[in-house]
Amino acid sequence: MAETFRVQVNGATHTVECEADTPLLYLLRNDLGLLGTRFGCGLGLCGACNVLVDGTPVHSCDTPVWSVVGKAVTTVEGLGSANAPHRLQDSFVDEQALQCGFCTSGMLVTAAALLERSPDVDEAGVRAALRGNLCRCGTHNRIVAAVLAARPESA
Amino acid sequence: MTAYRRPRPSLVRNPRLGAWLTIRPDGRVLVRSGKVELGQGVLTALAQIAADELDVDVTRVVMVPARTDHSPNEGYTAGSMSIQHSGDALRAVCAQAREIYLRAASLALHEPVETLSVVDGDIVAASGRRTSYWLIADEALLDVEDADTSPIKATDEYRTVGRSLSRLDVPDKVVGHPRFIHDLRFDGQLYGRVVRPPARVATLISADLAPVRAMAGVVHVVRDGNFLGVIAEREEVAVRAAEALRSASRWECADSLPSESGLVEFLVTAPTETTVIHDTFAASTPVEPERSLARRFSRGYVAHASLAPSCGIARWDSGRLRVWTHSQGIYPLRAELARAFALTEDDVVVEHVDGAGCYGHNAADDAAYDAALLGCAVPGRHVQVVWSRQDEMTWEPFGPAMVVDIGVDLDNDSQILGWRHDVWSNGHTSRPGGPGSPPLLGSTHRAHAQEPVVALDPPITSGGGSARNAVPLYDLPAVQVAVHRLQTMPLRTSALRALGAHLNVYAIESVIDELAEAAGVDPIKYRISKLHDERACAVLDAVAERSGWGRPIEPGGTRGRGVGFARYKNAGAYCAVVAEVEAEAQIRVTRLTIAVDVGLVVNPDGVVNQIEGGALQSLSWTTLEQVHFDRQQVTSQTWEEYPILTFDQAPRVDVVLLDRPDLPPVGSGEAAAGPTAAAIGNAVADALGVRVRSLPLTPGNIIAAL
16 A cells, blocks of 8 residues: 655755555666666665665665665765765776776675775775676776775875 | 678678768767677777767767667677677668768768868868868768778778776766666656566466555556456555555465476476587597596576666556666567557557666566556556566576586596587577567466576577587597487576586686696697697787796695686687685685787777676686576575675786787677686685585585596
8 A cells, every 4th residue: 555755865854655565776766767777686685775875875776765765875865976076986087997887886885884984994995895687798906996086085 | 901791790791871870960979789788888899980980079979879769789788799780880880871971071062072171070181171070960961872982091090099088977876867677767657566477487366456456656566367456646656555465365386396406407307409500520520538527517598697687667548658777689679569559569669778787688578578568557647667676686597507517538657538518508598589489477477377488509600508618629539429418407598608618617627727737738738739829828828928837836725726718609809817716615716817808909998808707707706606596486585595706805907908809809798707617716726635526616516526
């Protein structure tokens, strides 16, 4: 049965009507029009759908809407925009850190949380933090370089 | 420096210049290629080529998404041929367009054409009088056929080609802009999901559709033979309804697959069609061998395993069909959809939209068919079908399992007298399009099912499939290569990046390494001694130098280093790889060094990105990947059962690009696959003193080799 939920996404509060166990991913994409978060597996195994909930990366594909009520959700669109990009978004362009780009949003969101938590993370730390994010094109090393370049002390 | 020249099949097929190019009064240049973006960056490289030939800044170039009613028909985007086919066509088209516009400017300005020059679309006469492409812009000027009269630029005149231009699609992709077919949202769009049979051979006994139809938000439930699908107003409802439908259906399943543990035996005993594709034994002087060596190599089925499940969107209006797809071949897909739904090709429009990387023929075309079939039930509305991860891993057409036998006749000094290479494999293409071609998956499940067609191999002139790179590039006195293509197909197979080259190169390079060792010669020196192609030797020299090949590797009993080399399709890019590994409980590749020669480099960073990516993907196939199945169905249905390379397993990759501005450009996407696999295999042999010939290089296969 559909219920009404108030969710906070990228700083704005939205009222949506859906079933309580609707995955957050579909609410973001289909109700809020935030299409940057992507469906990869629906099982929490690839990281393409990662968003931040109160600053922590979660798989939005298996996170039910009811569980994020009262929490702050951040998607790739909330990290930055074309006019005001996040440092990571700039460094991904500088390093050309993608091929197809389907995994990119999940990489950015996961990396943003990592840099908040550990601004001086080293290469091994980046690789460990991104272990749950799959890239099939083989751009791993470019992504690692982009994340390292976006560290505050790399400025 | 002179311009290169070679046949231009895309231009012969689409000779009207205006099909490729429109110069607009607003200062933009619209370029229509029939090749599509698959994440490989090809549209950026093509924009660079067009910009240089026209003398405009590349930011003026707009690459128009390929669509069957307005793009040149260039068949498939496959086989690393886009830079060659589309790039060469665009060069010729843009050179002629430039000359046509210069003649028009000459008339308008009353200035001789020889006095005119072009600077970013401004046409300036020596007298100082000026006009521009944008002032003259007139589509009628390009409504002419290719006359092949205008010289293309010499490579030293290029301004954009040869530069690492930032990819055109990257800015959108880093800020999460809707960019993929999965992101398309049309007014009134519906969401479709398909419920596949639980086994390869299965018959639907019963399905209680009523409770699913009664679910809130479900618009339609489709049953057609063994094809089941749902259409819903909301995506999560479609997913739930599909699960409900699955639970409500009863199937009778039958065994149809070989035993996974007996796969090699199955491949070499199944009915095959044998073709000898290369034989120089008859022309050689027979010498009685002193001894011979026989080696068998194998790999399992390998999945494309795109990060995005396949997706298709369709909308029917008055018996006409529009389809949005991430297919590699919009024209062949249109032909297949027209055939499948008994339409004329003019009644079907297929448009390409970016998907995730596909690495060959995955389920993109099948998903387009699913959308078209479900869409029949709801004309006037868009239906978007997204496959589940499990269906993607289970039902996509896989890269074929393969066996390669190499037999070498040797004399007393371990000199090679004769070389025989036999490949057993299902064919490497099941691409749709045209009479007799394989049906799309959904149509094999409908009531009047189309029979599956056993996969074929592309012709040898296109690089072959099972036999791709099976003919060694080395100078050998007598070589015979035979392909045994299976006439039965337990699991559907089709083109996976590099096709047969993955295992063929692995096998050839393993045997060559073994012979070098027997001869007591350094593996790179041994290869160079058997190669009279200067470009081949150059990549081997370059990779030796960059990798520090001459230096001993760090001590440690489990470390090893190996080399692999191939020229892709024996006609494309030259690539040599040195791999360093640590062989402990698992194989860990610690470093890859790669030297590559793709001729003229259009976008250096684009080529490096393709080589790095191709190498890491091949590393993943070679060390980790194998499709698992029982007697009825594929059982590796998620990333847990089909693991791919993760960040902590990805080694540093160092790429050396050999600069060949005087030689025609060739593709780079598939060049690294074979040599990387071979280098890893040879490094493992160096580390362990044993050659592992069954891929992937899992602990189980390594222990079996010990």
